[in-house]
Amino acid sequence: MIPTQKLEDYSQEHHATWRFLYDRQKAHLQGKASQLYLDTLAAMSATLTSTTIPMVENMACQLKKATGWSIEIVPGLITPSAFFKLLSQKKFCTSTWVRRKDQVDYIEEPDMFHDTFGHIPPLMNADFGSFMHRFGEVGTALSNDGRAFQVTQLQRLYWYFVEFGFIREAGEAKLFGAGIMSSYGETTHAWESRHHLKSFNLAEVMSTPFQTDVIQNDYYILDSIPELERELNHWFERAF
Numbered sequence: 144m145i146p147t148q149k150l151e152d153y154s155q156e157h158h159a160t161w162r163f164l165y166d167r168q169k170a171h172l173q174g175k176a177s178q179l180y181l182d183t184l185a186a187m188s189a190t191l192t193s194t195t196i197p198m199v200e201n202m203a204c205q206l207k208k209a210t211g212w213s214i215e216i217v218p219g220l221i222t223p224s225a226f227f228k229l230l231s232q233k234k235f236c237t238s239t240w241v242r243r244k245d246q247v248d249y250i251e252e253p254d255m256f257h258d259t260f261g262h263i264p265p266l267m268n269a270d271f272g273s274f275m276h277r278f279g280e281v282g283t284a285l286s287n288d289g290r291a292f293q294v295t296q297l298q299r300l301y302w303y304f305v306e307f308g309f310i311r312e313a314g315e316a317k318l319f320g321a322g323i324m325s326s327y328g329e330t331t332h333a334w335e336s337r338h339h340l341k342s343f344n345l346a347e348v349m350s351t352p353f354q355t356d357v358i359q360n361d362y363y364i365l366d367s368i369p370e371l372e373r374e375l376n377h378w379f380e381r382a383f
């Protein structure tokens with residue numbers, strides 16, 4: 144069964160929790176988040192707001208018109224190959240459940256706030272959208288070919304850039320990854336770590352395991368998203 148989202152399934156408490164998460168995080172990110180993220184969040188303001196839990200269909204429509212990307216609803220975590228395939232079709236995936244109010248500071252499994260507030264806005268940016276599309280194509284080719292080790296390497300790239308990366312803008316380190324954008328605690332922690340970042344190096348990142356259940360200690364800073372896409376292509380050519 145294809146999961147759907149119905150406005151009537153959310154209670155006033157769900158909407159209030161969403162509003163709290165959105166408003167608190169948006170304020171917390173000022174001066175810390177990359178301009179890329181802040182600009183794209185502003186660009187989504189017609190459909191991704193603090194007022195109510197956003198409707199995926201509306202966000203997808205706005206995104207599609209702007210960039211050709213779309214959004215698919217999924218029940219929760221999906222397999223890497225299913226995830227790569229969606230990205231290769233320029234589709235990002237989101238859950239539609241929102242955490243309880245006693246979970247505003249920490250949640251184990253990504254909820255809709257993480258999936259949308261964290262991941263959707265940067266897809267309005269052409270460079271990031273292009274990188275994610277290529278990432279999906281590369282991942283699909285490697286999983287179809289049964290390259291489990293290379294898939295793990297790709298997951299590390301995703302973790303250290305898409306989830307927990309910094310990017311350099313006008314010479315300054317700015318927060319970028321969705322795991323940071325969607326978490327008050329990660330934002331504080333990452334921002335305090337900004338003077339101890341490692342330069343983003345694809346080979347190093349791909350050989351560095353990560354843990355999903357602890358706060359990050361290793362953060363990498365990237366200078367150029369198009370350059371990362373070129374490096375990914377070179378790596379992919381050598382992987383086959």
Ligand SMILES: [Fe+2]
Nearest residue numbers: 253306321322
């Ligand atoms: Fe995520």
